Amino acid sequence: MTEKQQELGTLHLIPVGLSEAGIDNWLPAAAQQQASGLTHYVAENAKTARAFLKLLALARPIQDIDIQTLPAKPDQARLEQCLAPLFAGHDLGLVSEAGCPAVADPGSALVALAHRAGARVHPWVGPSSIMLGLMASGLDGQRFAFHGYAPVKPADRARQLKQWEQLSARLSQTQILIETPYRNDAMFETLAQTLAPQTRLCLARALTGPEQWVATRTVQQWRKAPTPKLSGLPTLFLFQA
Amino acid sequence: MTEKQQELGTLHLIPVGLSEAGIDNWLPAAAQQQASGLTHYVAENAKTARAFLKLLALARPIQDIDIQTLPAKPDQARLEQCLAPLFAGHDLGLVSEAGCPAVADPGSALVALAHRAGARVHPWVGPSSIMLGLMASGLDGQRFAFHGYAPVKPADRARQLKQWEQLSARLSQTQILIETPYRNDAMFETLAQTLAPQTRLCLARALTGPEQWVATRTVQQWRKAPTPKLSGLPTLFLFQA
Numbered sequence: 001m002t003e004k005q006q007e008l009g010t011l012h013l014i015p016v017g018l019s020e021a022g023i024d025n026w027l028p029a030a031a032q033q034q035a036s037g038l039t040h041y042v043a044e045n046a047k048t049a050r051a052f053l054k055l056l057a058l059a060r061p062i063q064d065i066d067i068q069t070l071p072a073k074p075d076q077a078r079l080e081q082c083l084a085p086l087f088a089g090h091d092l093g094l095v096s097e098a099g100c101p102a103v104a105d106p107g108s109a110l111v112a113l114a115h116r117a118g119a120r121v122h123p124w125v126g127p128s129s130i131m132l133g134l135m136a137s138g139l140d141g142q143r144f145a146f147h148g149y150a151p152v153k154p155a156d157r158a159r160q161l162k163q164w165e166q167l168s169a170r171l172s173q174t175q176i177l178i179e180t181p182y183r184n185d186a187m188f189e190t191l192a193q194t195l196a197p198q199t200r201l202c203l204a205r206a207l208t209g210p211e212q213w214v215a216t217r218t219v220q221q222w223r224k225a226p227t228p229k230l231s232g233l234p235t236l237f238l239f240q241a
Numbered sequence: 242m243t244e245k246q247q248e249l250g251t252l253h254l255i256p257v258g259l260s261e262a263g264i265d266n267w268l269p270a271a272a273q274q275q276a277s278g279l280t281h282y283v284a285e286n287a288k289t290a291r292a293f294l295k296l297l298a299l300a301r302p303i304q305d306i307d308i309q310t311l312p313a314k315p316d317q318a319r320l321e322q323c324l325a326p327l328f329a330g331h332d333l334g335l336v337s338e339a340g341c342p343a344v345a346d347p348g349s350a351l352v353a354l355a356h357r358a359g360a361r362v363h364p365w366v367g368p369s370s371i372m373l374g375l376m377a378s379g380l381d382g383q384r385f386a387f388h389g390y391a392p393v394k395p396a397d398r399a400r401q402l403k404q405w406e407q408l409s410a411r412l413s414q415t416q417i418l419i420e421t422p423y424r425n426d427a428m429f430e431t432l433a434q435t436l437a438p439q440t441r442l443c444l445a446r447a448l449t450g451p452e453q454w455v456a457t458r459t460v461q462q463w464r465k466a467p468t469p470k471l472s473g474l475p476t477l478f479l480f481q482a
Contacts, residue, residue: 024271025272025366030265111379112380114379115379122377123376134343135342138349138351140349142346145414148383
């Protein structure tokens with residue numbers, strides 16, 4: 001190391017797959033190439049990060065790639081430790097368990113710290129269930145809100161869904177939420193019981209995977225339709241009043 | 242045509258580039274292959290659709306590809322006309338001027354009609370400035386709202402921005418908006434003057450292009466920083482109170 005100030009590396013935000021579909025379905029070649037050459041990673045889960053790396057034509061043996069794990073609620077000291085390779089001048093990759101890092105999952109605190117340190121942050125194109133579901137829903141994509149999870153307690157949940165429905169009507173805003181896959185059936189039932197008959201509801205199931213299925217109907221129509229198979233399959237719920 | 246009922250084609254939602262960057266930077270190989278084989282397209286703008294098609298290894302001469310133009314506010318008859326190839330059993334591609342079709346641009350009415358007709362709708366992975374900007378911002382990606390454009394009149398605009406800022410504080414929700422590129426400087430100035438000093442503001446400029454630049458600072462810091470060069474360059478504005 002010379003006395004010349006060490007330059008910071010770039011933080012590369014690398015999306016990973018939503019399903020078992022082949023990588024050429026969901027990651028552009030340039031993103032694959034960037035990801036395959038990185039020597040340092042921060043991952044939500046080191047095991048899924050290694051599964052992702054194995055899909056790439058790696059520039060070195062996988063055991064030579066440094067993978068730090070990002071806890072769900074990291075403190076400042078842990079975040080700085082994760083960014084240490086960046087501060088030492090290495091490019092660093094951030095990957096989540098599925099989809100785009102720092103969207104609907106932890107990681108944004110790490111990105112924020114990289115900005116404060118003055119590092120360059122480079123987002124790469126890849127799969128986002130929110131974007132794929134919204135595109136395919138036929139609901140208004142000019143204004144939308146993603147809420148993450150609804151409350152779990154039935155009364156709170158119904159109240160929250162009604163509030164989002166009112167917001168949707170008032171702002172012409174599509175409402176988007178997710179659920180833990182084993183609770184999808186209960187969520188569908190609550191939506192079908194709680195929302196107004198004319199509200200349009202879209203189910204976007206298993207996006208990019210072999211069980212992908214996207215359907216949009218009014219709540220009234222859903223009440224009469226056969227119960228969709230959602231349990232255990234990642235599903236995005238979208239509605240517009 | 243036999244008496245057997247003609248099957249419907251699939252509506253493929255094909256994202257297009259946000260910049261002049263090479264297509265391997267922003268479109269996965271499988272999406273390129275799907276797009277290169279389609280015989281029928283609906284486009285927001287036929288000229289930019291042809292420019293996109295020229296980036297692909299097309300299966301046939303470009304003049305043999307049928308491209309229908311989707312008006313900004315199409316009526317039912319025009320939408321049905323656009324979907325005619327789908328009803329006749331052909332797969333059909335939908336492309337917008339930039340980014341993901343039916344998100345922050347017209348197209349959702351066409352997708353909705355395809356759903357009502359019972360056609361399969363397949364969204365492909367590609368660039369979305371909203372998703373790239375959100376990932377790279379370091380702001381909260383667990384809850385966010387995309388609003389499209391703010392009002393143009395200064396008083397309305399300031400009032401609306403303050404409302405979104407209150408919403409952001411109340412719901413821990415990142416707020417996202419766009420502006421017509423030649424008005425970006427005015428939008429930045431209004432944001433810097435209107436929002437609270439501690440609100441974090443991210444500018445995500447020219448995503449995927451050579452002038453890409455993403456920076457996140459508090460409003461207080463932006464007020465003291467050199468004025469960013471935004472005019473004429475597509476920019477996403479994101480903030481979190």
